Amino acid sequence: DLPTRVRIHEVGARDGLQNEKATVPTEIKAEFIRRLADAGLTTIEATSFVHPKWVPQLADAEQLFPLVGDLPVALPVLVPNVKGLDRALALGARRVAVFASATESFAKANLNRTVDEALAMFEPVVSRAKAESVQVRGYLSMCFGDPWEGAVPLPQVVKVCRALLDMGCDELSLGDTIGVATPGHVVALLAALDEAGVPPSALGVHFHDTYGQALSNTLAALQQGVTTIDASAGGLGGCPYAKSATGNLATEDLVWMLRGLGIDTGIDLGRLVATSAWMATHLGRPSPSRTVRALSHE
Ligand code: HMG
Numbered sequence: 001d002l003p004t005r006v007r008i009h010e011v012g013a014r015d016g017l018q019n020e021k022a023t024v025p026t027e028i029k030a031e032f033i034r035r036l037a038d039a040g041l042t043t044i045e046a047t048s049f050v051h052p053k054w055v056p057q058l059a060d061a062e063q064l065f066p067l068v069g070d071l072p073v074a075l076p077v078l079v080p081n082v083k084g085l086d087r088a089l090a091l092g093a094r095r096v097a098v099f100a101s102a103t104e105s106f107a108k109a110n111l112n113r114t115v116d117e118a119l120a121m122f123e124p125v126v127s128r129a130k131a132e133s134v135q136v137r138g139y140l141s142m143c144f145g146d147p148w149e150g151a152v153p154l155p156q157v158v159k160v161c162r163a164l165l166d167m168g169c170d171e172l173s174l175g176d177t178i179g180v181a182t183p184g185h186v187v188a189l190l191a192a193l194d195e196a197g198v199p200p201s202a203l204g205v206h207f208h209d210t211y212g213q214a215l216s217n218t219l220a221a222l223q224q225g226v227t228t229i230d231a232s233a234g235g236l237g238g239c240p241y242a243k244s245a246t247g248n249l250a251t252e253d254l255v256w257m258l259r260g261l262g263i264d265t266g267i268d269l270g271r272l273v274a275t276s277a278w279m280a281t282h283l284g285r286p287s288p289s290r291t292v293r294a295l296s297h298e
């Protein structure tokens with residue numbers, strides 16, 4: 001059975017751009033977000049309030065957020081700690097995301113913490129956000145495979161998911177940071193989570209397309225009842241702290257599949273493709289999305 005409605009969590013402006021070497025001007029980022037909203041996306045992750053030395057591309061968060069804050073869409077932002085939360089709240093952010101890791105190697109590389117130290121760092125972030133009625137998403141990276149540790153055991157993932165939910169996160173997003181997941185693994189993880197009291201309704205899925213599996217994995221997740229799907233316009237993306245992380249699932253590829261399945265997203269695919277084609281000219285290379293390429297040549 002497939003859901004009739006799907007919520008797309010657009011991450012192009014954050015996950016999509018964070019790994020770009022050349023600095024994208026703040027005005028272009030704002031225009032990107034505005035055009036994504038115009039194309040019908042309603043949840044658009046805008047930026048990260050992290051240490052500027054760790055992610056230089058997003059060092060302009062303070063300048064960018066006010067340029068898009070008036071849009072009638074949800075604009076979640078990443079915050080790793082209370083300092084990041086303070087910065088986000090000062091600008092009026094109403095949705096934040098913390099980002100944990102299922103593996104020790106990536107926790108160290110991405111957050112300079114052990115898994116448990118990172119969770120301890122998030123705890124005051126989540127409780128403060130909740131006290132201010134700010135919605136909190138909990139990302140969990142390396143849910144399937146890790147570039148240093150290989151395949152990640154299911155119980156390890158389940159344990160950190162439970163910790164994030166028990167902390168008060170409103171929803172989780174299961175990250176396949178390096179794109180190694182396959183549909184059978186997705187089904188197995190969702191079943192293990194369900195058994196541990198984490199139902200598909202509490203989950204989003206966040207696939208990277210490194211091995212071309214992102215869309216197949218998404219279909220598997222939809223069939224298991226997941227209705228929140230992360231995607232990145234034009235298939236932009238990667239993580240600076242995970243070697244071999246490439247582009248996210250392209251929003252256009254997702255919309256094309258959902259349309260074919262009769263699942264309405266309210267997204268104007270033409271406008272979205274035009275937005276990604278426009279962004280590609282700014283980044284100086286064509287979009288890796290098959291749908292963007294196909295529809296750009298029409
Ligand atoms: P640290 O070096 O351990 O930081 O980094 P610290 O707590 O020791 O503080 C050191 C200095 O940083 C201090 O300044 C702090 O004030 C400052 P000093 O006193 O030395 O002058 N600082 C900050 N400044 C601005 N904003 C902040 C902030 N926090 C501390 N928020 C830290 C720890 C978490 C800060 C660092 O590791 C970091 O910023 N990491 C972010 C990495 C990141 O953004 N990665 C990409 C996002 S995750 C991802 O892409 C995966 C995902 O897409 C899902 C998937 O695909 O799996 C979500």
Ligand code: MG
Binds near residue numbers: 015175177206239248
């Ligand atoms: Mg990601």
